[in-house]
Amino acid sequence: MGGARQLEELLRGLLGRPIGRAGGELKHWVFRAPRSHIPEIVEPAGKIRRRRPDILRTIGPGYPNARLEAFDNGNKVTVRVAYGFHHVTNLISLIMLRCGGLDIRLPEPVS
Secondary structure, three states: OOOHHHHHHHHHHHHOOHHHHHHHHHHHHHHHHHOOHHHHHHHHHHHHHOHHHHHHHHHOOOOOOOHHHHHHHHHHHHHHOOOOOOOHHHHHHHHHHHHHHOOOOOOOOOO
């Protein structure tokens, strides 16, 4: 069980590493994992090997997964709001408006 725990901790530690170091450690992990002969490690190792470039692109910017999920959820909500738009350009404009960080304030009445 110690080998599985060690492999798990090595994989978990990748998320806090700089991209250059994470790439080398991920390559080392993918090399070591199948040799453990633990089915719960060997199966994900194959998937990680196939998706390695995608994993490194995710680690690179350093965004936490929660932020990416929130961004994705916001886009899904925007697509639902845009249901019935006749042109996809209107949907794209709405997503850009929502994600652009503009602070649009309505005019306040003058007393």
